[in-house]
Amino acid sequence: MDKTILEFKGVYKHYEYAETKVSTLNGINFKLEKxxxxxxxxPTGSGKTTIFNLITLMDTPTEGNIFLDDMLIPDFSLSDRSHFRRAKIGCMLAWGNLMPYLSVMENIMLPMIKKDRKKALEIIEIVGLSDKVKTFLDDLSSFEKQKTALARAMINDPRIIIADEPSGNLDNENTLKLMGLLNKIKNKTSIIVLSDNADLKNDPNLKQYFDQLFILKNGKITQK
Known part of the structure; x- marks a missing residue:
């Protein structure tokens, strides 16, 4: 039985600026397991944002194919992309997509397709925020904000969660805790972390949590 959840096959991405062609991805191939x-x-400029935009169906490749759950996602119509993104893909964007005037519970339930407070409470418990349900964003620590962002990404039972720089605002101790938490919830979904934090691939205490490590440089990807 195929265990692949996401696959990039010969993916190129080029952008045209006036008469100049800029390449951000140059024929990358990789697979992620369920x-x-x-x-x-x-590093910055290596193509991570492009990968994020392709996985979340905000953009399409110039060449190559991307499969999620054996579906060729670049072929989706605009309306299908929006539905698929909401139902199948969880996005963890540090806390940039959280609303400061809403409570933890309200932030987590905001993108929920079918409103279910009981389910939200279960996810809040998983990430360790049960005592912060009614707390507003400004009264949370950086780590608690990240856990809120993670819970929000989990709320619709996505097939995959893509976390963009999740450790960017955390110290080493809380980065370690967050990676441990991500490792804990992978039994519910698949997770891909995009980061320029070299410690994630070099620090043995951190990299132990990853099933696969890929290095992206100049639009090319290699496995470490």
């Missing part, structure tokens, strides 16, 4: 925690590590 119920796995994966890291794509690379």
């Amino acid at each position: 119920n796995s925690l994966n890291l794509i590590n690379g």
